[in-house]
Amino acid sequence: MRITAALTETKGAPFALTPLELDDPRPGEVVVRMVSSGVCHTDLIVRDQWYPVPLPAVLGHEGAGVVEAVGDGVTYVAPGDHVVLTFNSCGACRMCDQGRPAYCDQFFACNFAGSRADGSTPLHRESGGVHGVFFGQSAFATYALATERNVVKVDQDAPLELLGPLGCGIQTGAGGVLNSLKPPAGSSIAVFGAGSVGISAVMAAVVAGCTTIVAIDLNDQRLELAEQLGATHVINAAAGDTVQRLRDLTGGLGLDYTVETTAVPAVLRHAADALNQGGTCGLIGAAALGTEVSLDMSSLLFGRSVRGIVEGDSVPRLFIPKLVDLHRQGRFPFDKLIKTYAFEDINQAVEDSEKGITLKPVLTFGARR
Numbered sequence: 001m002r003i004t005a006a007l008t009e010t011k012g013a014p015f016a017l018t019p020l021e022l023d024d025p026r027p028g029e030v031v032v033r034m035v036s037s038g039v040c041h042t043d044l045i046v047r048d049q050w051y052p053v054p055l056p057a058v059l060g061h062e063g064a065g066v067v068e069a070v071g072d073g074v075t076y077v078a079p080g081d082h083v084v085l086t087f088n089s090c091g092a093c094r095m096c097d098q099g100r101p102a103y104c105d106q107f108f109a110c111n112f113a114g115s116r117a118d119g120s121t122p123l124h125r126e127s128g129g130v131h132g133v134f135f136g137q138s139a140f141a142t143y144a145l146a147t148e149r150n151v152v153k154v155d156q157d158a159p160l161e162l163l164g165p166l167g168c169g170i171q172t173g174a175g176g177v178l179n180s181l182k183p184p185a186g187s188s189i190a191v192f193g194a195g196s197v198g199i200s201a202v203m204a205a206v207v208a209g210c211t212t213i214v215a216i217d218l219n220d221q222r223l224e225l226a227e228q229l230g231a232t233h234v235i236n237a238a239a240g241d242t243v244q245r246l247r248d249l250t251g252g253l254g255l256d257y258t259v260e261t262t263a264v265p266a267v268l269r270h271a272a273d274a275l276n277q278g279g280t281c282g283l284i285g286a287a288a289l290g291t292e293v294s295l296d297m298s299s300l301l302f303g304r305s306v307r308g309i310v311e312g313d314s315v316p317r318l319f320i321p322k323l324v325d326l327h328r329q330g331r332f333p334f335d336k337l338i339k340t341y342a343f344e345d346i347n348q349a350v351e352d353s354e355k356g357i358t359l360k361p362v363l364t365f366g367a368r369r
């Protein structure tokens with residue numbers, strides 16, 4: 001079928017709206033008409049080739065929409081179902097078998113290869129193939145080809161125009177707290193970076209019942225929003241010794257939990273140094289491949305841990321509907337992070353995101369086909 005996609009032609013290039021041809025779904029595949037598609041940091045670092053995704057490609061991995069067609073053998077969804085698209089996983093490796101699809105042994109192949117497992121791409125133009133299947137979707141397009149495995153059915157009355165980011169950025173921040181760190185009620189947590197992932201972590205800390213929730217950033221407007229959404233304290237890191245200020249807030253002990261969302265090595269060091277004995281730091285920020293950090297070994301020895309977290313340890317079919325319910329109840333107001341843009345304005349959305357004007361841009365598709 002004929003679709004319109006935002007193509008990334010070369011490294012760092014602006015997105016270019018381009019008509020493409022999309023394959024019919026093969027067995028196990030699902031075609032989804034996009035209603036909304038979030039812009040995530042990972043789209044931009046792939047555009048800039050921090051990860052070796054082959055170009056030209058259609059990026060976008062926070063799609064939500066309506067099932068248009070399904071391939072043979074698909075039983076989980078049918079045309080007309082409302083779905084959120086999420087990361088893909090193989091479903092057949094030891095980590096998938098353990099219910100940990102975010103650590104699928106084939107995670108790179110399933111999400112970053114730019115093609116199906118057999119090397120084919122479902123996207124074509126007259127001059128040849130275009131890489132697709134980014135995160136099993138390539139959602140910067142009017143229609144996306146997903147697999148049965150990476151679509152998550154949601155209620156028909158759930159607000160599809162907002163739900164795209166639940167598939168990656170928001171589930172990453174919220175799941176990092178609710179699924180990975182699991183702070184008991186009454187515990188203390190500090191979140192480094194008050195972007196959409198960080199503020200999602202702050203909102204999840206409220207849901208979990210944390211009583212000390214500190215947000216740290218360089219941008220006072222973001223810190224104000226973090227405070228409105230549940231941070232009990234905010235720190236502008238430009239004002240001086242962040243670790244000391246966190247110790248002062250916690251009677252000299254440090255935090256039970258810290259969350260690092262910035263991918264800056266010096267910030268991860270702060271997040272580790274700000275822990276109390278026995279505390280755990282969750283690393284969420286995705287740095288360029290090969291980035292290293294130094295940590296204090298004696299400090300770690302006293303029961304402190306630093307652990308990496310991908311996609312909030314989410315099992316998406318279980319976790320995304322929970323986030324939809326929490327939002328419906330007013331307990332997880334992630335819509336406060338979102339600004340919507342018409343699909344045509346994708347480059348404006350990216351510019352506003354990179355300038356820090358918009359926390360979570362979401363493209364909406366209106367009537368365009």
Ligand SMILES: [Zn+2]
Nearest residue numbers: 090093096104
């Ligand atoms: Zn797997």
Ligand SMILES: [Zn+2]
Nearest residue numbers: 040042168169
């Ligand atoms: Zn993402």
